[in-house]
Amino acid sequence: MENELVLGDNLEIMRQLPSESIDLIYLDPPFFSNRNYEVIWGDEGEIRSFQDRWSGGIDHYIGWLKERVQEMYRLLKPTGSIFLHCDWHADAYIRVHILDKIFGAENFRNEIAWHYSGWNKQLSKHIERRHDSIFFYSKSEDSYFEYPARKWDSKEEYIQKRKQKVQVDENNREYVLSDAGGGQRVRRYLDEAMEYGVPLDDVWDIDKINNSDKVERIGYPTQKPEKLLERIIQIGSKEGDIVLDPFVGGGTTIVVADRLNRHWFGIDQSVQAVKVSELRIYNKRTLFSAPFSVKLHKYDYDTLRYKDAFAFESWIVEQYGGTSNIKQRGDFGIDGRTREGLPIQVKRSDNIGRNVIDNFRSACERFDQNLFEKNKKANQPIGVLIAFTFGKGAIEEVARLKIEQGIIIQLLQVEEIVPIAKKPKVSVTIRDLGVDEKGNREIEFTAIGESDSGIEMYSWDWDYNEVNGFKPEILLDKEGVQVRKLKPDGYVIAVRVFDNQGLEATEIIRLKVNGKIKRL
Ligand SMILES: C[S@@+](CC[C@H](N)C(=O)[O-])C[C@H]1O[C@@H](n2cnc3c(N)ncnc32)[C@H](O)[C@@H]1O
Structure with a gap:
């Protein structure tokens, strides 16, 4: 399974995944509270999910979550485990009505109390609530478990x-x-x-991410610390295992899983969550990192058209439900097979001409002559050709082959396989706010995105370079306005805008700052 981030309702997405394919699941669903902070991203996907859970009381919430945990149970391998993160709002209900029912009380392993510091200034008549509960259940007695002891230093x-x-x-x-x-x-x-190490108990003191943590903090309230996920992933999985987070949020689980050499799969219904997670993973990547893909509801033409050819061919074949032909690449120009075994060829271009059809016809014949003859006799297609668009010559040639030789070639436009939309546009204006006492120039950057579907967020890379690609320091900026103090020097700044579908556009700004600001 390739590492993957998917936009969508986790119930729908999980239903498409094969049974017993996952080693470890961590979920941090929205809690059952009606506080505002429960809406983190505020985009369409999240609001829909919020209403979905909130159209009834606790029973409704439990029903909503139970349906999903049922799917998670199906996805786990017999050796797998689940860690469900919740708090006092619903923990008792979740344990009794969901986990004990689905996993069986005998498979309960721990209730971990994640105890954090920080004062909430509660004025009500109760003592300070300062822990979340994480329920750890395994699917069977044979579940993988790594005792999380740290060795004594000496x-x-x-x-x-x-x-x-x-x-x-x-x-x-x-x-x-x-x-x-x-x-x-x-x-x-x-x-x-010395051999046994420092035992770990079920109360974990790990600080929440605080405001001054510039490295880890993204800036939304329910972000979990990487250290917490590190422990969970190390207890419940080993290198090479697959970790699923169906409520991935800002991507903490998958970032840690990636670092610890696990495969990962993240789902979120919010475009912002998926994009923040993607950027966070991307920021930490090196040349040796395993590839990953992001599945949105729509794709934009330019990104697909100019994607690396090899990656595009495999991707579109898989989107079509086929298998790509990685090993035999180069052989006859066949890029994959459909579920029924028909050869597929992908052309990453427009206006495909007559000669491509003829070459494809011969390629299919050479690729598997028996299959070719069999399909021809049965009046079935001999192969599938995928391209962005087909020219008149190609369409005529397909018709001629069918009428004159009884050979059927199926033509498919990329748009028929994945929905395509127009990507957004972005422009940036800069305003000089003057010089401070240290001689730094204060500059206001305002990015303005345009999209038919509406703009979700902006991200900023203050030190953009083409080789490394877009690696933003500011991942989540909902307004598109930033103020920076810049000392006299040259700068290359990139801003990326994301629309409601998760489609993106990037603007690169070259600046020279000395006596005044000069945009190059
Ligand atoms: C509490 S947050 C997760 C935070 C995450 N653990 C982190 O560290 O960033 C819950 C997430 O669940 C997502 N969500 C809510 N309902 C969903 C659903 N039905 N399918 C997928 N994601 C959903 C929300 O968009 C939100 O990002």
């Missing part, structure tokens, strides 16, 4: 923690005495302690 660390003096037994083995309860004291051998 014997000294262990001894210090125990506040004991080291003693030596009759075999010269070092030990310390430890309380075993009820006034009993037992020997803890240092060699065993």
